[in-house]
Amino acid sequence: MGVKNTGIENILGESVVLTRAESILNWARKWSLFQFPFVTACCGMEFMSVYGPHYDAARFGAEYPRFSPRQADLLFVVGTISHKQLPILKNVYDQMSDPKWVISFGACASSGGFYNNYATVQGIDTVIPVDVYIPGCPPRPEAIMDAIIKLQDKIQHEKYQSRKSYPDLGKNNKPGGENE
Amino acid sequence: MSKIVLDKVLRKFPDDIIDSHSYVGNETVIIKKEALLKVCSFLKDNRQLMIDMLVDLTCVDYPQETERFMMVYHFYSTENKYRIRIKAPVSEEEPFIDSLTSIWKNANWPEREVYDMYGVKFNDHPDLTRILMYEEFEGHPLRKDYPITKRQPIVGPLN
Numbered sequence: 001m002g003v004k005n006t007g008i009e010n011i012l013g014e015s016v017v018l019t020r021a022e023s024i025l026n027w028a029r030k031w032s033l034f035q036f037p038f039v040t041a042c043c044g045m046e047f048m049s050v051y052g053p054h055y056d057a058a059r060f061g062a063e064y065p066r067f068s069p070r071q072a073d074l075l076f077v078v079g080t081i082s083h084k085q086l087p088i089l090k091n092v093y094d095q096m097s098d099p100k101w102v103i104s105f106g107a108c109a110s111s112g113g114f115y116n117n118y119a120t121v122q123g124i125d126t127v128i129p130v131d132v133y134i135p136g137c138p139p140r141p142e143a144i145m146d147a148i149i150k151l152q153d154k155i156q157h158e159k160y161q162s163r164k165s166y167p168d169l170g171k172n173n174k175p176g177g178e179n180e
Numbered sequence: 181m182s183k184i185v186l187d188k189v190l191r192k193f194p195d196d197i198i199d200s201h202s203y204v205g206n207e208t209v210i211i212k213k214e215a216l217l218k219v220c221s222f223l224k225d226n227r228q229l230m231i232d233m234l235v236d237l238t239c240v241d242y243p244q245e246t247e248r249f250m251m252v253y254h255f256y257s258t259e260n261k262y263r264i265r266i267k268a269p270v271s272e273e274e275p276f277i278d279s280l281t282s283i284w285k286n287a288n289w290p291e292r293e294v295y296d297m298y299g300v301k302f303n304d305h306p307d308l309t310r311i312l313m314y315e316e317f318e319g320h321p322l323r324k325d326y327p328i329t330k331r332q333p334i335v336g337p338l339n
């Protein structure tokens with residue numbers, strides 16, 4: 001009787017959960033963000049406090065640091081990036097296997113911060129694509145957790161095809177580099 | 181208190197002194213750069229002064245002066261608590277000064293930093309290469325005439 005009993009539930013009962021492959025894949029990905037901490041400056045202090053027991057990033061499935069980029073999904077760029085450091089950052093990003101995400105942590109990584117001089121990169125997004133920017137100098141732990149939640153949200157709504165359309169920034173800048 | 185150091189240096193090397201002053205415990209001697217090694221070994225070897233520490237050495241750029249770079253050395257005696265500052269002007273045309281590494285081993289890295297940032301070269305330095313900037317970097321970024329936002333990226337766009 002009624003709409004309830006006319007659908008597929010009638011056949012399958014309560015024994016089966018229906019979803020889309022994309023959706024369950026994204027769900028699995030968003031709760032197992034293995035992160036690579038690329039920590040270069042003072043923002044690292046705040047990063048440590050978030051990843052300590054007090055704020056407990058484990059609640060978001062993102063607590064486990066991998067110190068090999070090949071095993072990491074999420075690149076945390078924490079702190080000032082100098083031009084001397086930038087090739088290393090790019091190397092690390094290139095070594096990470098897909099799917100990969102980048103969080104730019106703090107004013108320095110996002111825009112160079114107040115270091116507008118000969119040594120400092122004016123935002124890592126000039127060379128690698130960034131998914132979430134966290135403002136602040138340094139950001140508060142709440143802002144960082146907010147960023148992780150936003151990233152999870154982004155991952156959940158990611159389309160399978162959309163990953164392919166990432167701009168390959170900075171690729172043409174060093175022909176014949178070792179990553180080519 | 182450190183006046184005694186100042187007096188000793190002034191008395192010992194009258195011909196090499198360009199200027200000196202003493203102000204609220206800030207004893208400074210400005211010497212000719214040729215006399216640097218002489219004065220520093222005197223400070224170190226003098227039994228009465230016992231200057232046993234090179235605290236720091238650095239450089240200042242005064243673009244309007246005829247001798248543009250001023251090398252600054254800070255010494256300290258842990259025994260007597262004496263402090264003394266030695267300065268020596270270096271010109272842009274001849275940016276050479278003797279290295280202190282033969283007397284003070286810890287002068288090695290600060291001298292490389294001064295070379296990196298200002299382009300002052302040190303005679304007889306064991307390894308005079310850039311210490312902070314990368315090898316591809318051209319120019320010396322702390323010189324006052326280096327454009328403040330001029331960047332020389334290895335990868336990535338210019339700005």
Ligand code: SF4
Binds near residue numbers: 044108136138139
């Ligand atoms: S944003 Fe502020 S706290 Fe973070 S690295 Fe830059 S200067 Fe340090």
